[in-house]
Amino acid sequence: MRQPRPSRRLVVAGLLACLAGTAVAGWSQPVATSGGGGAQSAPRRIISLVPALTEMLFAIGAGPQVAAVSSYDTYPAEAATRPRVGALLDPDVERVLSLTPDLVAIYGSQSDLRRQLERAAIPVYEYRHAALPDILLTIRDLGRVTGHAAGAEAVAAGIERDLAAVRARVGTRAPLRTLLVFGREPNALRNIYASGGLGFLHDMLVAAGGVNVFADLKQQSVQATTELLLARAPDVILEVREGPAYSSAQVRQAVADWSRLASVPAVKNGRVHVVSGAGLVVPGPRVAGAVARLARALHPGAFTP
Amino acid sequence: MTTGVRRRMWTVLPLCAAGAVAAIVIAPTVGSTSISLTRAFDTSIPWADNVDAQIFFVARLPRVLAAAVVGATLAASGVVLQALLRNPLATPFTLGVSAGAALGAMIVIAAGLDVGALGVSTVPMASFAGSMGATAIVYWLARSQRRGLSTNVLLLAGVTLNAFFSALIMFVQYLADFTQSFRTLRWLMGDLDVGSYGPLVAAAPFVLLSFAVFAVLPRTLNLLTLGSDVAAARGVDVARAERLAFVSASLATGAAVSLAGPIGFIGIVVPHLVRLLVGADHRVVLPASAFFGAAFLIGCDLVSRTALAPLELPVGIVTAMIGGPFFLWQLVRHS
Numbered sequence: 001m002r003q004p005r006p007s008r009r010l011v012v013a014g015l016l017a018c019l020a021g022t023a024v025a026g027w028s029q030p031v032a033t034s035g036g037g038g039a040q041s042a043p044r045r046i047i048s049l050v051p052a053l054t055e056m057l058f059a060i061g062a063g064p065q066v067a068a069v070s071s072y073d074t075y076p077a078e079a080a081t082r083p084r085v086g087a088l089l090d091p092d093v094e095r096v097l098s099l100t101p102d103l104v105a106i107y108g109s110q111s112d113l114r115r116q117l118e119r120a121a122i123p124v125y126e127y128r129h130a131a132l133p134d135i136l137l138t139i140r141d142l143g144r145v146t147g148h149a150a151g152a153e154a155v156a157a158g159i160e161r162d163l164a165a166v167r168a169r170v171g172t173r174a175p176l177r178t179l180l181v182f183g184r185e186p187n188a189l190r191n192i193y194a195s196g197g198l199g200f201l202h203d204m205l206v207a208a209g210g211v212n213v214f215a216d217l218k219q220q221s222v223q224a225t226t227e228l229l230l231a232r233a234p235d236v237i238l239e240v241r242e243g244p245a246y247s248s249a250q251v252r253q254a255v256a257d258w259s260r261l262a263s264v265p266a267v268k269n270g271r272v273h274v275v276s277g278a279g280l281v282v283p284g285p286r287v288a289g290a291v292a293r294l295a296r297a298l299h300p301g302a303f304t305p
Numbered sequence: 306m307t308t309g310v311r312r313r314m315w316t317v318l319p320l321c322a323a324g325a326v327a328a329i330v331i332a333p334t335v336g337s338t339s340i341s342l343t344r345a346f347d348t349s350i351p352w353a354d355n356v357d358a359q360i361f362f363v364a365r366l367p368r369v370l371a372a373a374v375v376g377a378t379l380a381a382s383g384v385v386l387q388a389l390l391r392n393p394l395a396t397p398f399t400l401g402v403s404a405g406a407a408l409g410a411m412i413v414i415a416a417g418l419d420v421g422a423l424g425v426s427t428v429p430m431a432s433f434a435g436s437m438g439a440t441a442i443v444y445w446l447a448r449s450q451r452r453g454l455s456t457n458v459l460l461l462a463g464v465t466l467n468a469f470f471s472a473l474i475m476f477v478q479y480l481a482d483f484t485q486s487f488r489t490l491r492w493l494m495g496d497l498d499v500g501s502y503g504p505l506v507a508a509a510p511f512v513l514l515s516f517a518v519f520a521v522l523p524r525t526l527n528l529l530t531l532g533s534d535v536a537a538a539r540g541v542d543v544a545r546a547e548r549l550a551f552v553s554a555s556l557a558t559g560a561a562v563s564l565a566g567p568i569g570f571i572g573i574v575v576p577h578l579v580r581l582l583v584g585a586d587h588r589v590v591l592p593a594s595a596f597f598g599a600a601f602l603i604g605c606d607l608v609s610r611t612a613l614a615p616l617e618l619p620v621g622i623v624t625a626m627i628g629g630p631f632f633l634w635q636l637v638r639h640s
Contacts, residue, residue: 072482183488185428189500191488217616223491226500227364228615230356231338260363260501262353 042147043103043123047085047096049113050127052135053105053142054079055284060143061151067099075279075286097122103145132203135283136160155285162288163207166295169302170209176298178210179224179234179266182242182281187257189226196222200283201240208294209302210236229261237266238297241276251276273297310586317583321596328600329373332607333365337614363501371499371564372606372620373599376571378512378561380579380598381519382554383572384591388526389550390456396572397558400463400551401439404470406562409435411474411489415481428492429504429563433511436559439466444551456533459551495568495621497606508560515557516595518549523587526550530585568621570628571598578632581639601628 045067048054054073057066063078070087073079083099086092091113096104097120104117108128117124125145127138136156143152180201183193195201197212199220205212213232214222222228239254246254251274258264258272266272275297279286296303334342338360344350345357352358382397390399397403409431443466447459478486499505525546528536533543561568575598576590583589602620605627609620 188503190498191491191496223617225337225364225498225610225617226368227336227338227360227610230360230364231615233356261359263356263359268353 043101043145045099045101046103046105046146047099047101048073048105049085049087049091049110050105050107051075052129052282052284053125053127053138055282055286056139056142056152056155057105057146059151059155059285060139060146060148062142062146062148065146067101068096075282129200129283131198132200132207132283132287135200135287139285159285159288163291166207166209166288166292170295170299173209173299173302175209175211176235176271177213177233178205178236178238178298179213179229179232180205180210180294181224181237181239182221184239187253189229189257189260192224192229194222194224196220200287201281204287204291204294205238207291209299210238210294226261230263233264235265235269235271236298237264237272238294239272239274239276240280240294241274242281243276243278245278246274246276250274310584310588313583313586313589317589317593318596321593321600325373325377325596325599325603328603329369332369332372332603333361335607336360336365336610364498367499367502367505368497368606368610369603370502370505371497372602374505374508374512375497375561375565375568376575376598376600376602377595378515378557378598379568379571380575380594380601381516381591382558382561384576384579384587384594385519385522385526385550385554386572387576388530388587389547389554390460391530391532392460393577394573395460396569397554397561398567398569398572399467400443400459400555401466401470402436402555402558403562403567404467404474405439405442406432406436406559407493407567408470408474408477409433409438410492410563410566411477411481414489414492415477415485429507433559433563436555436562439470440552440555440559442466444548444555456547491619492566493621494619495566495624497565497602497609497620498617499564504564508564511556511560515553515560518553519557519591519595522546522550522553523591526587526591530587566621568602568624570624570632571602574624574628574632575601578635581635 042065044065046057046062046065047068048057048066049070051070051073054066054069055075057063058076058079066079066082068083068085069079071084072087073082073084083095085095085099088107088110091106091110093113093116096117101122103123103125105125105127106113106117108126114124114126125142136159139152139156139159143149180195181192182195182201183191185191194214195205195212196217196219197215198218201220202212202215213234214224237258254274255272258267261267275293277293280290280293340357340360342357342361344355345361347355347358350358379397383395386395386397386399387393410428413427413431443459443462446462447455478489481489525536525541528539528541529543529546536546537543576594579590579594579597583593602624605623606620608627609618609623612618612623
């Protein structure tokens with residue numbers, strides 16, 4: 001009977017995966033490459049097991065080299081046409097090997113997979129979600145590794161330009177004490193998960209002209225109790241909902257859920273906003289667009305002519 | 306015997322009740338933030354501007370009441386099931402009730418079906434439905450054996466169903482995406498931050514109904530622990546009593562789990578601790594366990610709210626970490 005062991009591993013992996021999936025994990029070492037014997041020429045068959053990296057690869061022009069992607073890749077549309085080889089918890093090593101890749105991009109916690117790939121002498125690109133500047137680092141690094149340095153530079157510079165444009169608009173505004181919620185039980189104020197003072201969601205909030213009410217809690221995600229929400233009294237509540245965009249009825253409902261916390265300034269002053277859609281919490285090339293959307297919700301006045 | 310029991314009823318029960326009431330009164334004044342009680346009860350300040358009142362009445366009071374209800378329910382259900390199954394290891398979760406509840410909650414969370422109504426999300430509704438489904442299956446299996454309930458079949462069917470549902474839960478979790486797996490995992494750790502009185506009101510009818518049944522059970526439970534033949538010889542309608550005990554305990558557990566998730570250890574630690582302190586008579590043990598369970602969970606939740614403040618330590622972890630060693634210590638001390 002080897003039942004209990006996988007279940008425990010599943011649980012631990014699930015925890016890690018959650019952090020990865022919500023893209024708020026942050027370690028100090030964002031990127032590390034370990035090569036299989038110093039291959040000099042650009043890889044021609046890349047497999048990406050991390051959606052954020054897949055997006056980067058396609059954005060910098062390495063799309064034609066991408067041979068397979070993870071189960072969770074949906075963007076860009078072209079990525080969805082590639083074979084799928086599992087994901088963070090369940091990489092299909094056999095399929096990965098059978099596709100004869102010359103570079104596999106994996107998440108930092110996939111140490112089993114890394115060992116197997118190293119044994120097969122396949123170069124590995126290891127990555128972990130980290131802070132906002134690390135997205136630009138990773139894009140440029142990927143450009144160098146895949147032979148698309150110019151394309152990567154263009155993408156990274158574009159993101160820098162877009163972020164600077166947002167900063168130019170909101171920089172002069174008084175920063176607002178903001179609660180950034182990225183998950184909770186629908187129709188109830190239970191199991192509220194918000195961004196703590198670490199990770200790229202926190203960075204995005206700051207870039208959008210907000211001050212994180214949980215900036216002092218140095219972790220990526222905080223389960224906020226009712227008491228904590230009342231005590232921190234945010235001026236603005238931003239609910240980020242990754243996935244299909246909310247209908248206006250859904251937005252109204254989500255905002256109405258907060259009315260119970262009447263003393264919170266954001267609730268009192270009608271400053272609970274829902275930002276929904278795809279690509280909001282992916283630490284990839286779309287990050288500047290996501291920051292701009294947060295900024296518009298936070299400082300609508302800065303975006304009206 | 307009766308005089309001793311009566312004396313204990315008059316000394317132990319008021320003491321336990323006073324302890325539970327004291328816990329309910331004191332716990333809301335303590336928390337991760339310091340609040341001014343005079344401001345909290347000052348009605349001249351408009352509600353929308355009174356942060357202290359909101360922290361007291363919206364964040365803490367419902368939470369303390371939920372802890373009291375869940376603690377009392379799980380402890381009392383533990384007493385009833387241990388007597389019914391004549392097994393000291395029985396807990397409110399032994400008969401598959403919690404696994405059924407968990408499966409219901411998991412399916413709703415993982416399938417993204419969690420829409421809500423009236424301030425109560427579908428997750429507690431589904432978990433309650435799951436616990437009732439599990440109860441129905443176990444009940445039907447145990448009843449089909451012979452005229453009454455077979456406690457052996459009850460126990461075996463419950464344990465098997467637990468294992469079966471646990472496998473289904475893992476399956477659902479495996480298929481769910483990352484954020485949802487974490488939510489389901491967090492649900493299993495227990496959480497009393499109900500955030501409003503809605504969930505309490507929703508659970509109240511079931512809890513009250515079960516406690517009404519618990520109120521008439523103690524004498525029957527005393528006889529049942531001696532064996533069903535002895536009980537039958539003393540004029541107990543064994544089949545009916547077992548049915549009542551099983552259904553009411555399952556109903557209460559289902560309501561408690563839907564309110565706060567499966568909080569372990571209370572259903573086993575509290576009844577045994579109370580028995581060590583006051584003896585085995587269910588007329589004392591059942592109500593004393595309910596009061597003690599309420600106070601115990603309120604205390605554990607207080608630790609959960611303040612130990613890592615402003616962050617929260619899941620209450621299921623606290624009950625296990627406090628309850629486990631304490632129980633073992635008591636066991637060694639009394640043996």
